[in-house]
Amino acid sequence: MKKEEFLRTVRKQIHFVFDRDDVENELNQHLSDSIEDLMEEGLAVEEAEYLAVEQMGNPVEVGKLLNQEHNPLLGYLWAASRVLLACLICPAVLYVGVMGFFLLKTITPMTLKDSAKTYDVGIDLELPTHKVKLDKICLSESGRYSLTYRAWTKFAYSRAGIGSQLFTLEDDAGNHLGGATNGAIGNLSECGSKDFDWPENSVLHIVGVDGEIIELDLTEYCDEKR
Amino acid sequence: MAVDKGYMSGSARMLVLNLLNEKSQYGYELIKTLKQRSNDVFDMKEGTLYPILHKLENDELISSSNQEVSGRVRKVYCITDKGQRVLAREREEWREFSVAVNQVLTFGGI
Numbered sequence: 001m002k003k004e005e006f007l008r009t010v011r012k013q014i015h016f017v018f019d020r021d022d023v024e025n026e027l028n029q030h031l032s033d034s035i036e037d038l039m040e041e042g043l044a045v046e047e048a049e050y051l052a053v054e055q056m057g058n059p060v061e062v063g064k065l066l067n068q069e070h071n072p073l074l075g076y077l078w079a080a081s082r083v084l085l086a087c088l089i090c091p092a093v094l095y096v097g098v099m100g101f102f103l104l105k106t107i108t109p110m111t112l113k114d115s116a117k118t119y120d121v122g123i124d125l126e127l128p129t130h131k132v133k134l135d136k137i138c139l140s141e142s143g144r145y146s147l148t149y150r151a152w153t154k155f156a157y158s159r160a161g162i163g164s165q166l167f168t169l170e171d172d173a174g175n176h177l178g179g180a181t182n183g184a185i186g187n188l189s190e191c192g193s194k195d196f197d198w199p200e201n202s203v204l205h206i207v208g209v210d211g212e213i214i215e216l217d218l219t220e221y222c223d224e225k226r
Numbered sequence: 227m228a229v230d231k232g233y234m235s236g237s238a239r240m241l242v243l244n245l246l247n248e249k250s251q252y253g254y255e256l257i258k259t260l261k262q263r264s265n266d267v268f269d270m271k272e273g274t275l276y277p278i279l280h281k282l283e284n285d286e287l288i289s290s291s292n293q294e295v296s297g298r299v300r301k302v303y304c305i306t307d308k309g310q311r312v313l314a315r316e317r318e319e320w321r322e323f324s325v326a327v328n329q330v331l332t333f334g335g336i
Contacts, residue, residue, distance in 0.1 A: 010273075026253060026276065026301050033254040034272070057271025065277035069284055 003031050006053045013063025016075035023066055031056070099188045106150040106189040109135035116141045119221045127208045129154060130166055134206065137222055138193070146193040147178075153188050168207045171199035172215070238270070238278050240320065243305060243313040246288055250304035252295065253279060279303060287312055 007027055011020050031052050038048035056062065111118055115138040125132035132151045139145055151166055169177040178196040196204070204216040245251065245259055256279075257272050282288045287309035293302045305313070 022301075023276070027273070029252070029298060029300055030254045030257075030272065030276075032298075055271065056273035059273070062271075062273035062277065065274065066280060069277055069280035 001050070001053045001059075003028070003035075003049055003053055006031070006056060006059045009059035010063040010066065013060060014067050014070050016067075016070045016072040018079060019070040019075060023070070027056070102189045102191075106152065106191050109133070109150065110148045110191045110193065111136060112138040112140065112146055112148065112193055114140045114142075119223075121147070121216075121221055123206075123214065123216070125167060125206065125208055125214065127166060128210050130209075132166055132208075137218070139222075144195055145198055146195045148191070148193040150191040151189065165209055167209065169194060169196045170205040170207055172201060172203045172205055174205075175199075177204070237320075238275075239282065240313065240316045242275070242278055242282065243287060243309055243316070246303055246305040247310060247313055250302050252300040252302045256303075282309070 007024050010027060011024055014020050014023060031049075034052035034055065035045075035048045038051055039045065043051065117139040119137045119139075121134045121136055123134040125134060130151045130153055132149055134147060134149050136148045137145060138148060147169065149166075171177060177199065178194045198218070202218045204218055206214040206216060208214070241260060242256060245256055245263075251259070253275055254272075257270075257275055260270075279288070279290075283290055283303070286306060288303045288305050290301050290303045292299050294300075295302065
């Protein structure tokens with residue numbers, strides 16, 4: 001019998017397919033060693049291969065004994081537990097990574113890249129679901145105003161949901177100027193900016209999700225007047 | 227002289243554990259050592275060593291790792307702490323058993 005035929009026959013007896021390659025590799029190594037040694041003793045290749053395979057015994061018998069040690073039920077349970085573990089660990093690692101990334105981003109106030117001027121605001125907004133810091137008003141080179149903010153989810157309300165509004169920006173007549181949304185489910189922290197149009201009388205209302213209004217006289221912060 | 231299969235399979239476990247207790251080895255190495263040590267009495271079919279090794283590994287008496295030995299990656303087995311404890315116990319049992327057998331055999335004046 002040829003080496004390949006022996007290995008193929010053993011393989012067939014092992015019902016847990018994931019172990020077949022390992023078993024075959026091990027037996028293949030053994031046969032190669034055996035053939036090498038027999039050839040050193042002076043046998044021709046074919047004779048050495050024949051004898052090496054002969055010394056291994058009956059491949060069906062050997063395969064069946066091996067199959068008892070590579071139990072498909074336990075094997076598949078083991079494989080399933082690995083998959084399950086990976087399914088649990090991967091999202092957990094990803095979650096920690098993403099959360100960590102956002103927490104790092106919210107250590108320092110954000111300044112928009114295309115800002116021609118920035119003005120410090122430094123107002124804290126205490127919302128039922130979030131603690132918000134209104135950091136800066138940025139004026140871009142193209143004349144657009146943006147309010148940058150950082151927000152941290154309070155743990156009691158950590159399931160704020162997709163797209164829940166943290167606050168909106170209005171003028172004192174209640175006209176909508178812009179709003180800040182909280183992006184993803186379960187975000188522990190985030191930072192962002194909201195563009196707004198300069199209100200007619202320079203008074204900006206920051207309306208929290210709970211309805212509380214903080215009035216901001218923009219002239220106190222910015223030297224711009226419109 | 228070849229030994230009856232029944233003797234062999236019962237003691238193979240202990241013999242393999244004992245050889246691995248001396249030195250970590252891969253399958254082919256074990257077979258060669260076994261043959262040399264027993265003056266070819268334990269001329270088992272080489273393939274049947276592997277079910278024994280895999281059983282011992284499943285029982286956590288030995289562990290295996292892939293290592294490069296003389297230019298090839300081989301599955302090398304080594305004995306575990308649990309394996310050493312089991313070996314010590316089986317050796318003791320074997321000693322008592324062989325003493326008893328010898329006593330019975332020599333009683334008849336053989």
